[in-house]
Amino acid sequence: MVAGMNASTSPDVGGPTWSADQVGRVAAPLREQVATLVRDAILGFKLQPGQRLVERELVEQLGVSRPTVREVLRQLAAEGLVTVVPQRGAIVTTLTAEDAADIYEMRASLEALAVQRFVQRATPEQVAELRVAVDEIARTADSSDPLDQLQAKDRFYEVLFRGCGSEPLQQTLAGLQARVRLLRATSLAEAGRPAQAAAELSAVVDAVEAGDAERAAAACAAHVQNASRTALARLRAEAEEKAGD
Amino acid sequence: MVAGMNASTSPDVGGPTWSADQVGRVAAPLREQVATLVRDAILGFKLQPGQRLVERELVEQLGVSRPTVREVLRQLAAEGLVTVVPQRGAIVTTLTAEDAADIYEMRASLEALAVQRFVQRATPEQVAELRVAVDEIARTADSSDPLDQLQAKDRFYEVLFRGCGSEPLQQTLAGLQARVRLLRATSLAEAGRPAQAAAELSAVVDAVEAGDAERAAAACAAHVQNASRTALARLRAEAEEKAGD
DNA sequence: CGGACAATATTGTCTGACAGTCTGACGATC
DNA sequence: GATCGTCAGACTGTCAGACAATATTGTCCG
Incomplete structure (x- = not known):
């Protein structure tokens, strides 16, 4: 159930220490909650600049579907918090x-x-x-x-x-x-x-x-x-x- | 106000004056092409401010799937060209x-x-x-x-x-x-x-x-x-x- | 004539799947 | 032994279909 990726990605991502297992179905749109969650994770440096954000891992850790994750990544990209590299996926933006x-x-x-x-x-x-x-x-x-x-x-x-x-x-x-x-x-x-x-x-x-x-x-x-x-x-x-x- | 501030309910998808029937599968990501298409339509006033953008219509007129359309709308919303109202959908942004x-x-x-x-x-x-x-x-x-x-x-x-x-x-x-x-x-x-x-x-x-x-x-x-x-x-x-x- | 209720339209989200592309490693050859 | 080519795996990009939740609309009744 947890991401036990074989040694291909960064070996040090550890467990999903920042994820939330419950994103309760309240009034607010789900993707807003997810966006807030990921945004806070980035701003709290639980996700470090340059780190890859793999869609499937986010799906598993956040408990939402892939379309939702993709919309969130797109939104965060527009906010400048993540950078999307075509054909390669999203990474946490690194500021020079x-x-x-x-x-x-x-x-x-x-x-x-x-x-x-x-x-x-x-x-x-x-x-x-x-x-x-x-x-x-x-x-x-x-x-x-x-x-x-x-x-x-x-x-x-x-x-x-x-x-x-x-x-x-x-x-x-x-x-x-x-x-x-x-x-x-x-x-x-x-x-x-x-x-x-x-x-x-x-x-x-x-x-x-x-x-x-x-x-x-x-x-x-x-x-x-x-x-x-x-x-x-x-x-x-x-x-x-x-x-x- | 009559039923149609937008003539969108017309089932005649044969002649949307602004859509493109071919979004050729070239190298650029499909959603970029679609985003450009819709963006140009807005900037060219083929889609008027305040007009509703119904996902299903866009799907039909653009020939792409709904997830793609949704990502595009999300992106244009981030650019400020469309305004997304929760549970109601997207409309072309009206500037005061x-x-x-x-x-x-x-x-x-x-x-x-x-x-x-x-x-x-x-x-x-x-x-x-x-x-x-x-x-x-x-x-x-x-x-x-x-x-x-x-x-x-x-x-x-x-x-x-x-x-x-x-x-x-x-x-x-x-x-x-x-x-x-x-x-x-x-x-x-x-x-x-x-x-x-x-x-x-x-x-x-x-x-x-x-x-x-x-x-x-x-x-x-x-x-x-x-x-x-x-x-x-x-x-x-x-x-x-x-x-x- | 106004308000409550039902029918409809549309969004929000999930599941599953497949093709295209990039990465990295393994093996073959010089 | 080193370099190059090929191949498998990993991800993203995209599609199709489906279902629940909610807003809008239209209608009917008081």
Whole structure:
């Protein structure tokens, strides 16, 4: 019942340590649940970059049929989390340092735009929600569990994107967001970075509350650039480390 | 509202004006061919915004199986060309004036970034290609066939995106690009706009050739903003027209 | 005339199967 | 002994058919 592949694939995949045996038939479409499952596995590094995603193994581990698995892989490919090589299948996307730099620059531009829209369009309730979210980030900054930090950040951006009231903007940023999360784990691992990030985002919300779209956008861009510097420095250090192996 | 906002219930599959009866089994994956076919149909307004895309009809008209159709719809949904409503199926995405405004703003930011990258990374050959592409746009500006104009523009952006040497940037912009093409048909329909657009893009390439990333980015952003103004004015006029009906 | 119920249409998902292609290994030959 | 060619296995790409779940539509009754 479990995948005991003969020695052809990578020998170290071990058991399906990340799979879920139950994907209960609730209201949400099955493929959404599966997509979320696989996405979280990738973002939680339970599936490592470069690792092959063999359809049949996913079918067995997830307990869904192949068409469903294929639709999920297609969707994740569109999100940029997996890369599909024709005739060879899907692998978990590997981001280079250059990719990371570009992603951060896109974020800087687009999130600044999103914040401006938020100032223009969001309801007072949504502004309040944003404040709550940023407080949550500050509270988890000291937490030893990086997962808490990531979730708090996700929550913040969820509120932000929803409040900017633009389907295309939301969709595009969500696509980036998925890739960013991979990098965020890197930048947040830096000592002191979480607290600094919380302060920067708080500045953003200050400007939002003041209704100053310009300043909010600038603060947001500055935040992303800081995160970029931190993450890139670390990524390059890791790359050197690996090269030295 | 009568039974048919779409004449799709007609069993006469003999003459769908946009489908292709032959999707020749060549090297490219079948679903790519199908995706291109449907995408072109949408961008060519053979499938109108809001129109339902029923899986079974697509199966019949395209001559492929349902799993393939579903994967294609999923992919186009990721590109933003169709909107999938759970339990109800896919419809051709309808862009509101606000959506259009946001898309143009995103383009302004991201294409400026792309141009900067192009200046930094593109080879001299690619710069030359870009010049050729922009000349082609200028040449087709007088053409009465809007399709020629669109293709020339596509070519220009293809060169630009490829030359900026960033997979994530390319993918994100391509996603926007698909939606933009829908709008481009609108802005180019304005008298005199094609020639002006050609001049603006030529200015971009001038800056690129001079190696001035700053100026190139600014010129690019300016171009998009002009296109935005034109398209938005027209879209709002059309909206009023429709409201008057 | 409005609302509840039944018929229909369509999506969501599964099972099973087969062809095409790529990988990797084994064996043959130089 | 090394290189090359062939061959088997592994996966993906695609198809066909089927069934349950759900939304939509149309009709009938109060």
